[in-house]
Amino acid sequence: KSTLLIYITSTDTPLPDSMRVSTLLEQIGAERSWTSQQMESDISILAHNRLYFVKDLRVLSSESWKVNSLGTAVTITLLPIVKDLLQKAINIGIESEYDRRKREKYERKYLDKDSDKKKEKKKDKKKDNHKSDSYPSEFSGEVPIGVTSDDPDTLRNTLQNSSTSLSGANGIQADEKDLPLSPKSLSLKIVSFDNEPAIIQENGGDTVKEGAEAAKSSDTADSSDSETSSDSTSDDDRPLTRPANVTTSKPATPYRKIKASGNKIHVMTSSGQAFECDRYCPHKGVDLVTWGQVVGNNVICTKHNWSFALDRDGTSNKASRSLHACKINDW
Known part of the structure; x- marks a missing residue:
C-alpha cells in the first residue's frame, strides 16, 4: 500500500515498465477495499489479454480502452473504474500528447524570439564596428x-x-618688401602647441606676438607711440604693409x-x-x-x-x- 501511494502521489517519477500489472492492481484494490475475488477476476482478464507488465498497458491505444454504446468494452472487458485507475497510474510522470504539443509550441515561440534578438544584436554590432572603422569626418x-x-x-x-610654415600657408615671402596683406590671409586659422616657440597670430588686422617676441614688441611699441601718433592719420588711407625688416616666425x-x-x-x-x-x-x-x-x-x-x-x-x-x-x- 505504501508503495502504491508513492507511485500515485509522485508527479515526477513514473511507474517502471518492468512492474507487474497484478502487483499494481492489488495495490489499487487494497486502497479501494476491493475483495480478493474481484481483484483476481480483473487480473485474469488482463492475463487473458496478455497484459503482464506496465509497459504492456502503455502500448495500448485509446481505441483499446473504449466502450460501446451498451457500456461494455470492445476488447478488454474491465469495469470502467478499473480501466480509469489503471490509465491514471501508468500515466503518472509521463507527458501527454497534448502537453507535449503545447510545450513544443511554447519552446518554438520563445526560441524564435531569442534568435531574432540575437540577430538584431549582431546587426547592431556590425553597424557600430563599421562606423568606428570608417575615417571620421570630424x-x-x-x-x-x-x-x-x-x-x-x-x-x-x-x-x-606639419612641414608647412605660416608664411608658406599665407603665400607671403619674408624677404619681400611692402607686400599688402590680403583679407583672406588675416582670417587664416592657426594652431599653437604648448611648450613650443611662439607664433604670430593675426586677428582683425592687428599683429599679435607671443612669448619673447611679444615682450620685445611691447617695449618698442611703448617708446614709439608718441612718434607715430602724428603720422597715424595720414597712414590710414594706405594699404596695410609688412616692413622689410620684420621676419615672420614659423609656427610650432x-x-x-x-x-x-x-x-x-x-x-x-x-x-x-x-x-x-x-x-x-x-x-x-x-x-x-x-x-x-x-x-x-x-x-x-x-x-x-x-x-x-x-x-x-x-x-x-x-x-x-x-x-x-x-x-x-x-x-
Missing part, C-alpha cells in the same frame, strides 16, 4: 594633450601638413620623428628624449609609423585622434589604454 571635441586648436579641421590639417609644427623597429617604434620628442613604445595603436591597431605624430612628449594617432603621453608610460587621454612606452638612451 575629430572629436577632445584636443590632444599639449595642443590648442580652434576647430577639429584646423587640427587635422595642421597634423597632416608637430615634431615627427618615428622609426619602426619590428613591433616597436622609437620616438624622438621635441625635447630630444628618446622613447620605445608599441608600434600599433591599442584602439584599432593602426600603424603609428604611418598615422603617428609627435607633439611635445605625446604621440598622436591622427586616424582616430588618440593621444598617448610618453612621459607617463604611454597612457591614453581617453581610456585605460597604453603604448607601454619606456625611455631609452640610444636612438
Whole structure:
C-alpha cells in the first residue's frame, strides 16, 4: 500500500515498465477495499489479454480502452473504474500528447524570439564596428594633450601638413618688401602647441606676438607711440604693409620623428628624449609609423585622434589604454 501511494502521489517519477500489472492492481484494490475475488477476476482478464507488465498497458491505444454504446468494452472487458485507475497510474510522470504539443509550441515561440534578438544584436554590432572603422569626418571635441586648436579641421590639417610654415600657408615671402596683406590671409586659422616657440597670430588686422617676441614688441611699441601718433592719420588711407625688416616666425609644427623597429617604434620628442613604445595603436591597431605624430612628449594617432603621453608610460587621454612606452638612451 505504501508503495502504491508513492507511485500515485509522485508527479515526477513514473511507474517502471518492468512492474507487474497484478502487483499494481492489488495495490489499487487494497486502497479501494476491493475483495480478493474481484481483484483476481480483473487480473485474469488482463492475463487473458496478455497484459503482464506496465509497459504492456502503455502500448495500448485509446481505441483499446473504449466502450460501446451498451457500456461494455470492445476488447478488454474491465469495469470502467478499473480501466480509469489503471490509465491514471501508468500515466503518472509521463507527458501527454497534448502537453507535449503545447510545450513544443511554447519552446518554438520563445526560441524564435531569442534568435531574432540575437540577430538584431549582431546587426547592431556590425553597424557600430563599421562606423568606428570608417575615417571620421570630424575629430572629436577632445584636443590632444599639449595642443590648442580652434576647430577639429584646423587640427587635422595642421597634423597632416606639419612641414608647412605660416608664411608658406599665407603665400607671403619674408624677404619681400611692402607686400599688402590680403583679407583672406588675416582670417587664416592657426594652431599653437604648448611648450613650443611662439607664433604670430593675426586677428582683425592687428599683429599679435607671443612669448619673447611679444615682450620685445611691447617695449618698442611703448617708446614709439608718441612718434607715430602724428603720422597715424595720414597712414590710414594706405594699404596695410609688412616692413622689410620684420621676419615672420614659423609656427610650432608637430615634431615627427618615428622609426619602426619590428613591433616597436622609437620616438624622438621635441625635447630630444628618446622613447620605445608599441608600434600599433591599442584602439584599432593602426600603424603609428604611418598615422603617428609627435607633439611635445605625446604621440598622436591622427586616424582616430588618440593621444598617448610618453612621459607617463604611454597612457591614453581617453581610456585605460597604453603604448607601454619606456625611455631609452640610444636612438
